Amino acid sequence: MAGRIRLEDRECPLSTALGYVGEWWTLLILHDCFDGYSRFDQFEENLQISTSMLTRRLKTLVENGLLEKRPYQTNPVRHEYVLTELGRSLRPVIVALAAWGNARLDPADRSMILVDAATGQEVEPVLVDDATGRRVDGDGFVFAAGPAASAPFRDRYADVVAAPHASAAAAVD
Structure with missing residues (x-):
């Protein structure tokens, strides 16, 4: 991860964070994880991402400690990708980015909103x-x-x- 950051930006926390999540597909994969997805075929189908791109992104997320790769089937071996504590700590960032995106849309044009799970009421983080x-x-x-x-x-x-x-x-x- 550190190799992607310019030498002069290594102490900047924003540069460090972008080294982990600064790629388009990375945030979308993490968003899927927060929605309960954990398997390769789920990500591939939901995101309509190529197999090779998804493989690379999942490998990077595992290497950076945001996801853990766990076997869920032995014959043939199949893995699921589970958020680590570090990965779960990105939820507020994803929530804030989605809210920022929605704030620029007419409420009738929002395809996804954040709601209180108990009441169903829309919330603004x-x-x-x-x-x-x-x-x-x-x-x-x-x-x-x-x-x-x-x-x-x-x-x-x-x-x-x-x-x-x-x-x-x-x-x-």
Whole structure:
């Protein structure tokens, strides 16, 4: 995965994330996994993806630790692809991307919506700060250099004041 990232972007979390999921089919395969699909033929039929492309994408998802390949049949050997904890942690990203796409459509033109499983009511996801509950998608939140930032990264964010990282503050005490 790291070989796909430009050297100067290796510390950027966005570049790292795109190294895992930046390919068109990858997000669609993961979306199918969240919908309960786990078998090669299910992905192939639902996505209308070529066998060779699907094989490559599944192999990459397994190598990157997003899916686990498990045998479900022995004669002949057949495998299913199950989300790992790392893979499951991408669900909010997929939900947010789908919501972003739907926000650009007239409600009557949406072919898939997010609903509360218990009530069936459509919901609109938002990204919030865990500590304060405030939405983080506005101008009040900006990126800043983190504790492991290189000099170029610190220079990039020199005008942004960030509170010391908890572990960095503890190391100073």
